[in-house]
Amino acid sequence: MLSCVLYGQDYDPPDGYYDNASGLTGTALRNAAYEIINDHTWHPYTEDPETDTWDILDEADQDPDNSSNILDVYLNASYTKAGGGNSNYNREHTWPKSYGFEKLENYNYPYTDCHALFLAFDNYNSSRTNKPYDDCDENCTEKITEVNNNWGGGSGSYPGNSNWTDGGSTTGDGSSPSSGDKWETWKERQGDVARALFYLDVRYAGDDHGSTGEPEPDLILTDNLGQIVCRTETHYGSSANVANTNDRRAYMGLLSTLIQWHEDDPVDAVEQRRNHIVYGYQGNRNPFIDNPTWVNSIFGLADIIITEIADPNDDTGARYIEIHNSGGSSVTLTDYYIIRFTNGNSAATSNIDLSSYTLAAGDFLIFAVNSTTFSSTFSAGSATVVDAASGGPADSNGDDNLAIVTEASEQTFDHTDSDTYDIVDMFGVVGEDGSGIWHEFEDGRAERVSTATSASGATASSSDWNCWSDSDVYLAGTSQGSTNAISTTTAYTSNGFDPGAWDGYRSVSISGDGGFRMMSSPVAGQIYSDLLSELWTQGMTSADVTSGDANVWTYDGSSWSALDDITGSGSGAS
Numbered sequence: 001m002l003s004c005v006l007y008g009q010d011y012d013p014p015d016g017y018y019d020n021a022s023g024l025t026g027t028a029l030r031n032a033a034y035e036i037i038n039d040h041t042w043h044p045y046t047e048d049p050e051t052d053t054w055d056i057l058d059e060a061d062q063d064p065d066n067s068s069n070i071l072d073v074y075l076n077a078s079y080t081k082a083g084g085g086n087s088n089y090n091r092e093h094t095w096p097k098s099y100g101f102e103k104l105e106n107y108n109y110p111y112t113d114c115h116a117l118f119l120a121f122d123n124y125n126s127s128r129t130n131k132p133y134d135d136c137d138e139n140c141t142e143k144i145t146e147v148n149n150n151w152g153g154g155s156g157s158y159p160g161n162s163n164w165t166d167g168g169s170t171t172g173d174g175s176s177p178s179s180g181d182k183w184e185t186w187k188e189r190q191g192d193v194a195r196a197l198f199y200l201d202v203r204y205a206g207d208d209h210g211s212t213g214e215p216e217p218d219l220i221l222t223d224n225l226g227q228i229v230c231r232t233e234t235h236y237g238s239s240a241n242v243a244n245t246n247d248r249r250a251y252m253g254l255l256s257t258l259i260q261w262h263e264d265d266p267v268d269a270v271e272q273r274r275n276h277i278v279y280g281y282q283g284n285r286n287p288f289i290d291n292p293t294w295v296n297s298i299f300g301l302a303d304i305i306i307t308e309i310a311d312p313n314d315d316t317g318a319r320y321i322e323i324h325n326s327g328g329s330s331v332t333l334t335d336y337y338i339i340r341f342t343n344g345n346s347a348a349t350s351n352i353d354l355s356s357y358t359l360a361a362g363d364f365l366i367f368a369v370n371s372t373t374f375s376s377t378f379s380a381g382s383a384t385v386v387d388a389a390s391g392g393p394a395d396s397n398g399d400d401n402l403a404i405v406t407e408a409s410e411q412t413f414d415h416t417d418s419d420t421y422d423i424v425d426m427f428g429v430v431g432e433d434g435s436g437i438w439h440e441f442e443d444g445r446a447e448r449v450s451t452a453t454s455a456s457g458a459t460a461s462s463s464d465w466n467c468w469s470d471s472d473v474y475l476a477g478t479s480q481g482s483t484n485a486i487s488t489t490t491a492y493t494s495n496g497f498d499p500g501a502w503d504g505y506r507s508v509s510i511s512g513d514g515g516f517r518m519m520s521s522p523v524a525g526q527i528y529s530d531l532l533s534e535l536w537t538q539g540m541t542s543a544d545v546t547s548g549d550a551n552v553w554t555y556d557g558s559s560w561s562a563l564d565d566i567t568g569s570g571s572g573a574s
Contacts, residue, residue: 011272013279013290021287025297033202033287033294039210040203040284045104045112046084051281053091053112054083060277061119064149064270071270073189074128074163075121076145076152092120094196096130098170099228100217100250103236107214110204114278115286116196127183129169132228133193133261134182134254136164143186149270151188162186173232177225191265192274194258195288197221198295202287206248217242218249220408221258221299223458224418227251249419255299256457262288262295303327304336304359304404305425305455306448307502311398313443313470317373321394322366322383322499323404325359326453332358335407336424338367339415340393342400344433350392351415354404357384364500367394374499383500398442398469399435401428404455425455427465438477444468445497449476468496 021032044052058081063069069078072089079088094116101110110116120128124143136158143163145152152161167181185193198221206218222228228251242248267289275289288295308322321338325331333354342349352367359365364383368374371387388394393402405421407413414420427446428439439446439460445468452464462477473480 011269011276013285017285018287018291029294030202030298033298034205037199037203037284037287038205038207040109040113040282042107042109042212043112043114043281044106048084052084053114053117056114056278056281057091057117057119058083060114060274064273070119071148072121072124073118073192074124074143074145074185076148076186076188077121078146078148088122089119090122090125092118092125092128094118094193095200095219095252098130098230098232099252100219100231101242102231103233107209107212109209109214109216110200110219113200113203114282115199115203115275115284118193118196124163127165128163130177130230131165131167131169131181131183132177132225132253133185133197134257135260136166136182136184140164140166140182140184145186152186159184159187161188170228170230172230173235175230176228179225185261187265189265190261191267192271194261194265195267195271195286195292195295197252197258198262198288198299199286200252202298203284206242215242215248218247220249220251221255222251222253223255223423224251225253227419228253256459259295259299262292267292303453303455304331304333305453306338306402306404306427307364308445308447308497308499309396309402309427309441310445310497310499311396311441311443312377312445312497315373315377316395316397317370318368318377319395320366320368320374320385320499321388321396321402322364322502323359324364324502325361327361335413337405337407337413337415337421338393339403339405339421340396340400341402341428341430344431346431347418348403348415351413352388352393364502366499367392369395378497378499380500385499398444399433399440401426401430401432401434401439403427403430423458426458426460428460436471438462438474438479439465439467440469440471440474441467443470447496447498448502 018036020036021029024032043056044050046052046054058070061070061072062081063071063078066078068081070081070089071078073092077088079086082088093111095110097111101108104111127143138158140158141164142155142158142160143165144155145161145163147153154161158164163186164184165182167178170177170181184190200219201221204216204219206216208215220227231250236242242250271289275286279285303326305324305326306321307324308320310318310320310322312318323338333356336354338352338354339348340350341347354365357365364380366374366380366383366385367388368385369388369390371385374380374385396402403423404425405423408420408422411420428434432439434440435442439462447466449464449466452461456464462474464476465474466476467474468485470485472482473484
């Protein structure tokens with residue numbers, strides 16, 4: 001049996017297939033791609049003698065070196081084509097069917113969608129079960145691969161050419177996987193499974209099929225494990241193909257991991273051929289195989305990040321939050337919000353709507369509790385300063401958590417409902433009061449480190465932040481001790497507040513040999529204390545430098561000496 005696409009043909013899409021998506025980005029591109037690939041032709045899961053998923057997959061997953069065999073996705077083993085009932089391989093739902101479309105019925109489209117079904121070694125498929133895709137480490141259990149198609153083989157060293165896994169399956173209606181439940185696909189197929197899930201997210205938007213009228217789920221990729229919920233057949237209606245007939249939403253992840261896998265494992269000829277074979281049967285294509293750059297346009301984490309949050313003890317009216325566009329192009333912030341989780345609350349308590357703003361590449365946008373007080377206290381250069389009033393995200397008292405979010409697809413934003421937004425960038429840990437830990441900035445400030453120029457997604461890393469409070473200082477997540485706590489009686493500049501400048505970009509360099517060393521920073525002015533903090537992180541002590549406000553220092557083998565600011569404009573030397 002052959003599809004209408006023969007092995008060995010050109011694997012490019014037909015001329016004009018993606019014309020309606022030309023020149024689009026973001027949500028507009030997502031919507032256009034959906035209209036191109038939806039309402040595909042359904043084939044049964046198992047039904048002889050009709051063409052079913054076994055027939056399609058035996059052709060689509062054909063071993064490039066042996067047309068009589070298939071090449072499985074996880075073990076990389078080559079098995080004789082056998083279809084259903086064989087003892088070597090079965091069918092792997094890359095998006096586990098227990099997360100949204102468990103009930104097998106005629107016209108359950110995602111259940112039988114061959115763009116996201118792969119032939120897999122039985123044992124490994126059982127081991128993966130319904131674990132989310134996520135990176136493991138050397139402490140996980142290794143699942144080796146065989147050598148085939150010039151891929152695979154070897155074992156014993158993470159990550160090597162192996163799959164890695166930890167944790168177990170998620171069972172029981174309403175249960176979610178834990179952070180320890182994960183499956184890391186081996187490196188030659190990471191991109192394949194990632195692009196399969198990107199396809200599912202766009203293809204299934206919660207609509208009814210245009211030809212059969214059958215209901216379809218709204219499949220959504222996320223980094224939030226709490227949104228990934230197991231639904232058993234008891235949760236389905238008598239004829240529904242979707243697990244939740246109210247909103248049809250179902251989640252899988254982890255999104256940020258899948259984006260990275262897509263980047264690390266580019267599209268290859270094996271995947272292109274597979275896409276073309278499935279297209280021959282279903283009549284639709286995986287657009288992320290044909291257009292890999294669409295992943296970043298539709299799913300990519302934006303370059304809009306939080307760079308500084310201030311709670312100056314001198315005057316609470318001067319509190320502010322600063323966001324920054326660290327990307328290379330201007331971003332219109334439609335459907336973007338800043339949300340605040342007060343203290344240890346697990347639900348956001350307030351928001352700032354960013355939809356009316358556009359942030360140019362490299363620019364800052366500052367929201368101040370009182371813009372008049374702010375402007376009389378700080379100089380923010382060319383940055384836009386907005387009066388955000390009290391009680392909102394700009395009014396954090398140093399133990400709150402904050403995030404930049406976007407409105408979720410098919411949702412109406414409500415900061416109290418995490419299902420209605422996707423986290424772009426996160427400061428702190430939702431549900432965890434910052435007092436006494438790495439994300440406290442009470443009476444002080446939190447500033448992003450210079451290397452953390454990309455949005456974090458839903459999970460913040462302590463190493464991405466320097467936090468000064470009246471009880472401790474944490475530099476890149478490491479406590480410096482209470483003796484280094486910020487002074488609440490000195491000038492703002494002495495405590496490093498720098499709205500509109502992000503000294504987090506500062507790099508402190510120490511260079512030289514033969515008895516001469518130089519310490520420098522590209523930031524002009526009153527930055528001695530910040531330089532000293534950086535030096536402490538390198539193992540130096542306060543005895544090495546005692547005073548001064550220069551940003552260039554020399555060391556003669558026994559002591560440091562301050563030089564005048566030689567930068568003029570603050571562009572610096574190093």
